[in-house]
Amino acid sequence: MPGTRIPTLDEVYALTERAHATAVHLNVETKIDPTQPAQTVDPDTFTRKVTEVIERHHAVWRTTLQSFDWRTLRISERLTPRLRRVALIDASTAQVGQPGPSPWLAGIDVDDYHGDVPAAARAVHAQILSPDQALVTEDLVRESHRLGLPVVPWTVEDPAAMNALIDAGVDGIITDYPDRLRRVMADRHMPLPRPYPATP
Numbered sequence: 001m002p003g004t005r006i007p008t009l010d011e012v013y014a015l016t017e018r019a020h021a022t023a024v025h026l027n028v029e030t031k032i033d034p035t036q037p038a039q040t041v042d043p044d045t046f047t048r049k050v051t052e053v054i055e056r057h058h059a060v061w062r063t064t065l066q067s068f069d070w071r072t073l074r075i076s077e078r079l080t081p082r083l084r085r086v087a088l089i090d091a092s093t094a095q096v097g098q099p100g101p102s103p104w105l106a107g108i109d110v111d112d113y114h115g116d117v118p119a120a121a122r123a124v125h126a127q128i129l130s131p132d133q134a135l136v137t138e139d140l141v142r143e144s145h146r147l148g149l150p151v152v153p154w155t156v157e158d159p160a161a162m163n164a165l166i167d168a169g170v171d172g173i174i175t176d177y178p179d180r181l182r183r184v185m186a187d188r189h190m191p192l193p194r195p196y197p198a199t200p
Contacts, residue, residue: 032046
């Protein structure tokens with residue numbers, strides 16, 4: 001909406017506290033682009049500022065930190081080792097078959113792992129793999145699970161795609177329409193998370 005102010009991360013955590021919704025888990029993304037370094041502070045500063053907010057709210061246990069820029073995952077492991085780290089990836093950041101490491105993957109060259117995205121994610125100690133839904137196959141899910149990585153694809157808006165991904169064995173789904181996903185889950189008789197009111 002025009003004129004709507006984006007809340008700070010501090011305010012988001014405070015909202016869950018006011019709503020007595022501290023059972024709600026937050027998936028926080030470090031929006032940083034290694035190909036455009038002038039757009040943000042450096043990855044160390046960026047990651048430190050984010051983890052300081054999470055720790056200030058005693059919310060490490062209910063937060064995952066995700067990023068396309070895997071440098072921030074390595075940094076967060078050093079700063080806050082108990083914070084779960086999620087490796088975001090798509091075809092443009094994986095750069096399979098292209099010479100040299102992708103600038104997004106903290107020095108990792110997926111081709112050193114024979115194009116195996118889950119293995120590359122494990123190499124940076126990610127604990128969850130979050131691929132573009134277009135990359136998800138049953139083979140990718142099986143390989144991820146073999147390596148101990150849950151798979152949480154993004155950004156899935158279509159109920160038919162949600163059903164197909166659940167059939168493929170994914171462990172979660174990122175969507176802009178949680179109401180649609182709840183209906184899909186209800187139709188499949190899956191357990192549903194507790195709903196919370198829009199305003200506390």
